[in-house]
Amino acid sequence: MGAIVAAAAVVVPTVPAHSDATFTALAAADGVSTTVSDPSVIPVGAELGGSGPAAQAAVDSLGNSRAFASLPYPGSLAVDAPGIARGSGATFVPDYPAYAASSSQGPTSTDVATPAGYGLHAKSDATSSEAHAAGGGSGDTAQAGLTRSDASVTATAGKLTSIAESTTEAFEVVGVLRLGRVHAKATAVGHGDGPADVTSELEVGDATVAGQTVGITDAGIIGPAAAVLHQAGITLQYLAADKRTDGVTSAGLLISVVHQDSSGTFTTTYTLGRAKAMVSGAPVADDAAVVASDGSISPIDDAAAIASPAAADVPAPTPVAPAPAAPARPRASATVPASYQTVAATRYSTASLYLILVLAALACVGGIQLIRYLGVKHTWS
Amino acid sequence: MELIGWLRAQWDRVAAWVVIAAGAVALLLGWWGVSGSGFPAQQIPYVISGGMVGLFLVGLGGMLWLSADLRDEWRKLDELDQRLTALADGTES
Amino acid sequence: MTLPWRVGTVVSLYLATVVGGALLVAGWYGASGTGDVGAQLVWLNVAALGLIVAGTGNVVWLLYGHRSVRARQRALVARGMELAAPPRRPTASPTSTTPTALRVAIHGGARFHRPTCPLVVGKRTTARIGTKRIPCEACRP
Numbered sequence: 197m198g199a200i201v202a203a204a205a206v207v208v209p210t211v212p213a214h215s216d217a218t219f220t221a222l223a224a225a226d227g228v229s230t231t232v233s234d235p236s237v238i239p240v241g242a243e244l245g246g247s248g249p250a251a252q253a254a255v256d257s258l259g260n261s262r263a264f265a266s267l268p269y270p271g272s273l274a275v276d277a278p279g280i281a282r283g284s285g286a287t288f289v290p291d292y293p294a295y296a297a298s299s300s301q302g303p304t305s306t307d308v309a310t311p312a313g314y315g316l317h318a319k320s321d322a323t324s325s326e327a328h329a330a331g332g333g334s335g336d337t338a339q340a341g342l343t344r345s346d347a348s349v350t351a352t353a354g355k356l357t358s359i360a361e362s363t364t365e366a367f368e369v370v371g372v373l374r375l376g377r378v379h380a381k382a383t384a385v386g387h388g389d390g391p392a393d394v395t396s397e398l399e400v401g402d403a404t405v406a407g408q409t410v411g412i413t414d415a416g417i418i419g420p421a422a423a424v425l426h427q428a429g430i431t432l433q434y435l436a437a438d439k440r441t442d443g444v445t446s447a448g449l450l451i452s453v454v455h456q457d458s459s460g461t462f463t464t465t466y467t468l469g470r471a472k473a474m475v476s477g478a479p480v481a482d483d484a485a486v487v488a489s490d491g492s493i494s495p496i497d498d499a500a501a502i503a504s505p506a507a508a509d510v511p512a513p514t515p516v517a518p519a520p521a522a523p524a525r526p527r528a529s530a531t532v533p534a535s536y537q538t539v540a541a542t543r544y545s546t547a548s549l550y551l552i553l554v555l556a557a558l559a560c561v562g563g564i565q566l567i568r569y570l571g572v573k574h575t576w577s
Numbered sequence: 578m579e580l581i582g583w584l585r586a587q588w589d590r591v592a593a594w595v596v597i598a599a600g601a602v603a604l605l606l607g608w609w610g611v612s613g614s615g616f617p618a619q620q621i622p623y624v625i626s627g628g629m630v631g632l633f634l635v636g637l638g639g640m641l642w643l644s645a646d647l648r649d650e651w652r653k654l655d656e657l658d659q660r661l662t663a664l665a666d667g668t669e670s
Numbered sequence: 671m672t673l674p675w676r677v678g679t680v681v682s683l684y685l686a687t688v689v690g691g692a693l694l695v696a697g698w699y700g701a702s703g704t705g706d707v708g709a710q711l712v713w714l715n716v717a718a719l720g721l722i723v724a725g726t727g728n729v730v731w732l733l734y735g736h737r738s739v740r741a742r743q744r745a746l747v748a749r750g751m752e753l754a755a756p757p758r759r760p761t762a763s764p765t766s767t768t769p770t771a772l773r774v775a776i777h778g779g780a781r782f783h784r785p786t787c788p789l790v791v792g793k794r795t796t797a798r799i800g801t802k803r804i805p806c807e808a809c810r811p
Contacts, residue, residue, distance in 0.1 A: 547612065
């Protein structure tokens with residue numbers, strides 16, 4: 197036990213061999229995840245957005261046990277970019293970011309009340325964490341009634357449980373598409389070595405298009421209602437559940453709306469559902485409480501686990517950059533996958549920054565040729 | 578061989594081309610990497626290793642190129658200097 | 671063969687490029703070692719700083735070389751013009767120069783010149799050049 201405590205205090209530089217003593221669990225429910233792309237503002241079509249209300253919880257054998265609940269926060273970039281600030285990145289957001297975070301190292305419980313009586317709650321102890329977030333809101337193209345997100349992870353002797361659940365009520369898009377209720381849930385239970393037991397579900401109730409009830413199939417909405425949607429610039433896509441040996445992402449709905457106004461044409465995408473639960477390993481019988489003795493917390497990492505259950509990679513270094521140009525070195529604490537940056541921050545694309553670098557390189561070459569002909573190879577005067 | 582001699586004399590120009598080509602390759606590879614992921618946490622290392630390093634190499638290549646031109650000019654000035662000296666000596670004697 | 675740069679300038683260029691490159695590599699290494707975008711942005715700034723350092727060093731190098739080339743070019747042009755100027759020797763004594771006007775200097779100037787140097791023609795000169803002045807590169811007295 198002492199050896200494990202000492203080991204937990206040290207950041208592991210390489211991936212430890214999969215053993216009973218190491219485990220990680222993650223649950224994440226994003227609520228309504230929104231991205232907005234406006235090609236006229238950011239030429240490469242970078243997407244900004246937020247998601248929420250979001251709840252995340254994670255626990256691992258290094259002694260980290262954390263929970264995080266937030267309302268969506270699009271980030272300062274979205275707030276500054278004029279055409280997008282009022283776009284749906286700011287849909288469900290108050291004027292200030294709101295989040296509640298807790299950790300087994302403290303604070304162990306946080307509550308944040310938000311306007312309109314909704315709430316954020318996060319709670320952690322040495323072996324479990326849970327987060328609850330509730331909110332609602334509206335924006336240019338969509339509005340939602342109450343949306344709740346819950347995430348919890350629990351580590352007990354021989355069993356690791358992760359549950360993520362998200363419910364959105366009265367979700368309406370440009371007044372044409374209305375989803376009375378969207379409920380997604382993902383559960384993963386691990387017993388140590390071997391695949392985890394995973395289940396997930398997605399329920400959509402009272403879906404109507406222009407007042408007419410419709411059914412949502414694997415292919416989205418079919419029939420005459422599809423034409424109505426198309427006319428309104430709406431597309432709805434059913435995202436199938438993604439089950440892996442160590443976790444599951446529940447099914448979800450991807451709704452995108454194209455609309456124009458005085459500042460241009462932009463596309464807003466809403467993702468509902470997609471609750472994620474992931475477990476890897478499980479504590480052995482007497483390992484239930486593992487606490488780092490020096491309070492050090494290794495940075496847990498990354499959006500890769502949150503949004504794409506290529507969390508099957510958890511026992512291996514997360515592949516960040518497999519190409520020769522930028523192979524990533526194995527990360528410190530590669531076994532711990534969750535990250536507590538606001539989920540909104542993961543929606544930004546750096547493509548526009550890259551384009552600027554490329555243009556700078558071209559300007560460099562062009563400028564140098566100019567200098568050569570004008571400045572260096574001058575005629576004798 | 579003439580080529581070797583030319584390469585030796587123009588080594589900085591050749592180096593400039595090679596370095597600029599390497600920079601272009603780095604930029605392309607970086608772009609490929611950036612477009613392969615939607616998450617900034619995965620893109621930023623590519624931005625640095627592809628974009629910024631590519632820019633660095635292109636800048637270096639440009640510097641080498643201009644240095645090559647400056648050295649050519651300096652060589653011409655050397656020749657001129659010698660000629661003028663010869664002329665001056667010729668006039669004075 | 672000479673070069674338009676001094677050894678000191680070459681060393682500075684290498685230093686700037688190496689330091690800039692090292693900062694770039696450090697930035698990449700740091701950014702790829704963490705999944706937190708906030709931390710990565712710090713490393714991005716480190717890499718950008720490396721770019722700036724390297725860029726500044728290279729630009730200074732080029733400017734210095736350009737200045738050297740220009741200065742030498744000007745000096746040679748002056749010399750060429752002086753050589754091409756109509757010779758004043760017929761009006762002077764048979765010896766190539768009169769001793770009193772062999773070397774002249776401008777008051778406060780750092781160099782001494784031939785009297786026919788374009789840089790002193792038309793200006794008030796003195797034959798007392800002292801011992802501290804250096805010969806003009808243009809007219810090579």
